[in-house]
């Protein structure tokens with residue numbers, strides 16, 4: 273079984289649109305939306321939810337005002353400036369600033385602090401017209417999206433193993449921080465969706481430097497390549513120097529947005545178009561290398 | 569209106585967007601530019617998108633003023649003093665410590681450590697000391713004598729983006745009258761940290777289903793944080809009208825609309841945002857800055 277993770281460095285390069293389009297041509301695959309912070313794949317895949325699970329993330333501490341002697345020891349120890357004096361006496365912990373380290377709970381001389389797990393996060397197993405989708409909804413302002421990424425990926429792999437699916441297609445998170453590190457850990461292939469802008473190039477260099485540590489096979493597509501053919505050339509050169517296979521150069525076309533407005537993938541919306549043909553070729557190329565490795 | 573600006577606290581405006589790629593950087597860079605022109609020259613732009621900072625690309629002439637390492641104190645176990653009691657392991661909520669008593673092994677993994685200090689409290693044998701551990705860089709640039717840009721650059725492989733944003737925001741920006749924070753995308757912790765002390769927040773969205781969906785998540789977050797905010801619709805004309813219906817229904821202020829323009833987009837692509845601003849865009853931004861100036865005087 274092979275996991276193919278779509279990443280982009282910067283957001284908004286068309287990663288999710290392409291992930292959804294690949295879902296509509298891939299056979300034998302389980303889909304995973306690991307962009308848990310701004311999960312959008314469900315807007316196109318229209319999942320019918322089969323299972324809902326709560327996901328407990330970090331702890332959040334709370335002060336019991338009746339027991340607190342206002343000794344201020346917790347304020348002094350909290351390294352995240354999460355404990356504040358209330359305007360009319362007493363102390364409180366700002367849940368958005370609390371890192372959940374529980375140190376205040378341990379040092380409070382009168383046991384006035386206790387912590388509870390945050391459980392504003394959910395993950396789902398759903399049915400879609402293309403196959404099974406594992407996705408999530410994160411509570412606002414939550415930490416630890418990395419752990420939720422790990423959770424949805426784990427579930428998608430399990431389902432792939434159980435059902436004998438050959439691929440997991442994962443829509444990964446933007447950036448290069450904690451959630452991306454979680455998405456890269458143990459994946460087989462990374463398909464980068466790059467926008468030909470100076471910032472797009474800058475971002476992809478940072479992403480490749482990070483991804484290398486995990487040694488996946490790396491592919492790239494340049495989306496909206498004709499927005500700037502000069503930068504596209506620079507990106508092509510960069511990819512070549514780094515032995516990253518460029519699978520397609522996709523032109524800018526408002527039909528991509530139109531398809532999204534109709535809640536369809538580009539392949540469903542304009543099946544005979546050149547864009548749809550490109551999507552199929554991208555998939556065949558990625559899948560081919562996976563099949564080759566399986567039969568090796 | 570403010571008269572004696574030097575004694576005032578700077579006004580802090582954060583620019584955020586749930587979805588990436590909506591044009592948050594474009595808007596931040598343009599606001600910086602037009603605030604300098606028609607509001608105050610004492611303005612700072614702080615790039616809090618530390619995973620992928622891009623603001624500086626649009627200021628090729630900016631001069632580097634300073635560069636420093638951003639560090640967090642990360643503990644280290646002195647095995648000679650350690651009694652392998654495992655109390656620190658019990659205290660560490662982030663699974664950053666491994667202690668294996670039979671083989672006298674004790675180690676802290678800096679990439680998992682959140683620098684909370686709990687293990688130091690746990691250890692009764694003085695076996696833990698802290699050392700600075702780099703999580704990235706902070707660079708400060710001058711655009712001219714008054715206007716500065718600060719960027720945070722997360723070290724590749726570090727998961728401490730939120731901590732880095734906190735450090736970046738502490739970087740002094742001399743006597744700025746307006747500080748703009750370019751926030752990272754998303755709705756999780758890093759965005760909360762960026763917007764926490766902002767007087768006003770500008771959300772940038774695009775009129776597509778993805779844009780609207782992520783905008784709603786961000787609006788929910790800001791309402792929970794009780795922060796005043798308004799919305800700029802970027803790439804107007806590209807999608808549909810749903811976002812406008814939503815703003816109206818929710819009584820959210822539309823600060824401005826920036827039309828989609830392929831030529832302008834390719835200027836962005838080349839990193840030339842400020843050299844060829846179409847007149848249409850210029851008028852829109854000037855209007856936005858004018859409105860902002862009037863509005864924020866109520867919040868500050």
Ligand code: SF4
Nearest residue numbers: 340341343344346380
């Ligand atoms: S340490 Fe405990 S008693 Fe002291 S101020 Fe904090 S909560 Fe109150």
Ligand code: SF4
Nearest residue numbers: 350370371373374376
């Ligand atoms: S749990 Fe940690 S971060 Fe939260 S308030 Fe207590 S000491 Fe501060």
Ligand code: SF4
Nearest residue numbers: 660681682684685687
């Ligand atoms: S400082 Fe906190 S997170 Fe780091 S090792 Fe110690 S207890 Fe764990």
Ligand code: SF4
Nearest residue numbers: 650651653654656691
């Ligand atoms: S608490 Fe101190 S003595 Fe005990 S295992 Fe940890 S470092 Fe060693």
